[in-house]
Amino acid sequence: MKKILTVTLALAAVGWAQGAMAPITGSNEVGFSTVPATAGATQIITVPYVACLSENAEVMLADLVSTNGLVSHASDPSNADQLIVMVDISGDLRYYYYWLQSDVGWTGVETSVMHPDGTTSSVTPTAANAFAVARGKGFWLKRAATGGNAVYVKGEVSGTTPVTPAITTGLNLVGYGTAAAVNINDVTWSGANGGNGNTKTSDAIMVVESDGSLSHYYYFTAPDGWPAAYQELNGKWIKEDYSVANVTVPAGQGFWYLRRSAN
Amino acid sequence: MKKSISLLTMLLIGMTSVAAGLSQLTLSISTQGADYYADGTPVLVGERYLLVYVNQGATFAGIKADGTLVDPEANKIVTDARAVEGAKCGFKAIQYPPEMYPAGGSFLIVLLDTRDNAGAVGGLVAQLGTSAAAQAAAGDSTALPAIQVASTSGGVPALVTDTISARPAVVAKPVITSIKGQGESVEIKVGNVSADALYEVQSSSDLSAGSWIPAAGGTRLQLLTAGGDEVPATLTVPAGDKVRFFRVVVPNSK
Numbered sequence: 246m247k248k249i250l251t252v253t254l255a256l257a258a259v260g261w262a263q264g265a266m267a268p269i270t271g272s273n274e275v276g277f278s279t280v281p282a283t284a285g286a287t288q289i290i291t292v293p294y295v296a297c298l299s300e301n302a303e304v305m306l307a308d309l310v311s312t313n314g315l316v317s318h319a320s321d322p323s324n325a326d327q328l329i330v331m332v333d334i335s336g337d338l339r340y341y342y343y344w345l346q347s348d349v350g351w352t353g354v355e356t357s358v359m360h361p362d363g364t365t366s367s368v369t370p371t372a373a374n375a376f377a378v379a380r381g382k383g384f385w386l387k388r389a390a391t392g393g394n395a396v397y398v399k400g401e402v403s404g405t406t407p408v409t410p411a412i413t414t415g416l417n418l419v420g421y422g423t424a425a426a427v428n429i430n431d432v433t434w435s436g437a438n439g440g441n442g443n444t445k446t447s448d449a450i451m452v453v454e455s456d457g458s459l460s461h462y463y464y465f466t467a468p469d470g471w472p473a474a475y476q477e478l479n480g481k482w483i484k485e486d487y488s489v490a491n492v493t494v495p496a497g498q499g500f501w502y503l504r505r506s507a508n
Numbered sequence: 509m510k511k512s513i514s515l516l517t518m519l520l521i522g523m524t525s526v527a528a529g530l531s532q533l534t535l536s537i538s539t540q541g542a543d544y545y546a547d548g549t550p551v552l553v554g555e556r557y558l559l560v561y562v563n564q565g566a567t568f569a570g571i572k573a574d575g576t577l578v579d580p581e582a583n584k585i586v587t588d589a590r591a592v593e594g595a596k597c598g599f600k601a602i603q604y605p606p607e608m609y610p611a612g613g614s615f616l617i618v619l620l621d622t623r624d625n626a627g628a629v630g631g632l633v634a635q636l637g638t639s640a641a642a643q644a645a646a647g648d649s650t651a652l653p654a655i656q657v658a659s660t661s662g663g664v665p666a667l668v669t670d671t672i673s674a675r676p677a678v679v680a681k682p683v684i685t686s687i688k689g690q691g692e693s694v695e696i697k698v699g700n701v702s703a704d705a706l707y708e709v710q711s712s713s714d715l716s717a718g719s720w721i722p723a724a725g726g727t728r729l730q731l732l733t734a735g736g737d738e739v740p741a742t743l744t745v746p747a748g749d750k751v752r753f754f755r756v757v758v759p760n761s762k
Contacts, residue, residue, distance in 0.1 A: 287652045322599040323538035338532040342601045359604035385652050451650055501650050
């Protein structure tokens with residue numbers, strides 16, 4: 246009986262010791278983000294994650310966009326979901342097209358490049374499983390006419406901050422490279438051009454809505470002497486009617502940034 | 509807590525940056541099918557489609573039998589694509605500088621009927637059909653243009669080769685150089701032919717009536733597939749024919 250009591254006491258001691266031990270947290274976090282992507286329409290996707298178990302390496306395109314819920318086809322790219330990526334190749338803008346081929350995955354399609362001298366060349370996309378996409382890079386998802394209304398991007402949450410080139414004058418396909426939704430007015434946009442009070446002269450953000458339409462928002466800098474109501478809008482993103490834009494861009498969704506000035 | 513981002517360094521944001529507007533635009537083309545030839549046959553695999561740009565304010569003037577444009581000043585052939593299984597235009601993606609095909613003009617897809625006398629694609633253009641026009645994008649467009657011609661329009665096939673191609677500007681008059689009867693068929697040869705024109709043998713049983721109809725086996729004759737400098741044709745004549753006359757015409761005369 247004494248032996249049993251000893252064992253019992255030992256077990257109790259162990260249980261007490263276990264109750265006091267702190268949990269062990271894993272070394273990484275992974276996740277997925279849902280981006281609205283209407284069937285038959287086009288959405289802008291961005292990269293909020295890095296590759297899993299990669300020490301913050303860029304994720305491969307084939308690994309980033311989950312094929313769950315997407316439309317594939319055995320042979321016809323026009324009847325499948327597509328990814329279209331703008332790529333800078335030695336200073337030239339080129340388009341990489343990929344389509345979701347049944348039982349194969351993201352498959353590249355050659356793009357014909359028309360040159361002003363009448364000649365034609367071609368661009369062959371890097372294989373999707375070898376195409377590293379930088380965190381925050383924006384690209385298109387073109388939905389087939391059939392299928393669901395959402396796309397999932399996935400990967401590992403990064404603990405580092407990537408440094409990226411400046412936004413230049415003109416159109417930029419951008420994204421917020423973290424695994425969190427962003428309200429554009431919760432960000433301090435140092436250097437944004439607010440124009441002269443006219444939305445036609447200010448920087449603009451264009452976001453694809455869940456129905457596939459494009460909404461425009463403008464950065465506002467209140468001109469001197471304008472009424473107080475406009476001063477309250479200073480430094481905010483607004484809509485065309487001069488109301489404050491309350492728009493949250495889901496993690497994984499990108500948008501256009503139109504920069505009006507090089508300043 | 510408000511996050512801070514500098515536009516100059518753009519921490520946490522990556523991008524593909526381009527100059528004012530876009531230096532290159534993209535466009536993809538395809539058709540849903542099935543597309544048809546005028547005789548009701550579904551388009552054959554390998555048949556040719558054209559993407560044509562029409563200048564602002566201009567109209568599409570058509571295609572000649574040799575595949576060139578009737579009006580190369582106002583129309584431009586951007587690229588071509590091929591029919592795939594399902595009697596439809598296979599997917600094709602292009603990119604171009606915006607000033608090459610400026611906004612204000614339009615694009616359309618043209619289906620060609622290049623079947624020769626034997627029914628194989630790859631010959632001269634006998635007929636063509638066009639899609640509805642799609643406006644060309646501007647350089648500052650944020651859209652992703654795609655021309656995807658539907659399978660039907662108002663309940664009928666959307667793309668049918670219902671227009672005869674234009675003949676070359678100058679075509680010498682063809683001449684039948686020989687005729688030989690072979691039972692229920694007649695073999696003829698046509699000379700003085702041009703490489704970029706289509707020829708058709710017509711027959712009649714009564715010269716005074718002036719009623720000529722295409723002779724079976726004598727349509728879409730062309731040097732392209734015949735080789736040499738004469739075009740042969742084996743014509744089927746009606747059983748019991750006592751007399752029959754033949755002539756050669758350029759059917760796509762305008």
